[in-house]
Amino acid sequence: MDGKLKTGTTTVGITCKEGVVMGTEHRATMGNFIAHKTTQKLYKIDENLALAVAGLVGDAQTLQRYLVAEVELYKLKQDLPMSVRAASTLMANILSGHRYYPYWVQLLIGGVDNTGNYVYSLDAAGGVIPDKYVSAGSGSVFVYGVLEDYYKDNVSLTDATDICIRGITAAMKRDSASGDGIEICQITKKGYKEIPEVEIKKRQKKLDIE
Numbered sequence: 168m169d170g171k172l173k174t175g176t177t178t179v180g181i182t183c184k185e186g187v188v189m190g191t192e193h194r195a196t197m198g199n200f201i202a203h204k205t206t207q208k209l210y211k212i213d214e215n216l217a218l219a220v221a222g223l224v225g226d227a228q229t230l231q232r233y234l235v236a237e238v239e240l241y242k243l244k245q246d247l248p249m250s251v252r253a254a255s256t257l258m259a260n261i262l263s264g265h266r267y268y269p270y271w272v273q274l275l276i277g278g279v280d281n282t283g284n285y286v287y288s289l290d291a292a293g294g295v296i297p298d299k300y301v302s303a304g305s306g307s308v309f310v311y312g313v314l315e316d317y318y319k320d321n322v323s324l325t326d327a328t329d330i331c332i333r334g335i336t337a338a339m340k341r342d343s344a345s346g347d348g349i350e351i352c353q354i355t356k357k358g359y360k361e362i363p364e365v366e367i368k369k370r371q372k373k374l375d376i377e
Contacts, residue, residue, distance in 0.1 A: 176208060176221035177306030177338040177345040180277040180286035181318065182299050183327035186355035187277040187284050189217045190331040192306075192339055193347040195224060204347040213238050214358040215248050215278045221304035222272030222291070230270060234258055251278040255287040255295050263293025273303040279354050306338025306345040313337050324353060328362065329370060336376045 195206035220227035277286040302310040
């Protein structure tokens with residue numbers, strides 16, 4: 168059954184001065200039925216890379232395993248981490264190669280490498296688009312309203328994290344397919360860091376958006 172679950176989903180990726188912030192919520196739905204409340208949609212790919220997924224759970228999990236394996240093989244062969252652009256191109260090629268039997272997903276890949284901080288949006292046909300900030304899933308329309316209002320060039324890591332929390336919180340209030348908690352990571356040159364749930368709730372309270 169899990170492979171058929173559709174995650175209506177809200178995913179966010181934001182570039183900032185120190186790195187990248189990515190976030191999702193936890194709800195998985197089957198039509199109007201809330202099937203799971205603890206679905207993982209944000210994955211650590213490497214210390215410098217993260218993947219956020221919207222779409223069928225089974226397809227998303229398969230693609231996450233592919234990407235982790237390819238990144239590890241690349242590191243063994245090249246003795247250096249894969250760049251964000253290379254990881255996005257690799258995933259785009261996988262998606263494009265299955266365009267006639269597509270993976271029903273929309274992906275965000277974000278991370279940090281020696282050329283900068285990046286987020287990419289990928290569609291099921293293999294289209295890949297970089298941007299300063301991106302959102303995908305059924306709640307993305309609400310997130311973009313927040314992003315357009317609050318995002319500024321060279322925003323700090325702390326402010327980008329707050330913007331991500333604002334956006335996902337707004338989506339969960341209006342999109343029935345998004346909900347049941349927020350998961351956020353920060354990626355900097357120091358590596359991958361998950362933000363504890365208790366800290367996210369403290370930030371929501373401080374921002375007065377509970």
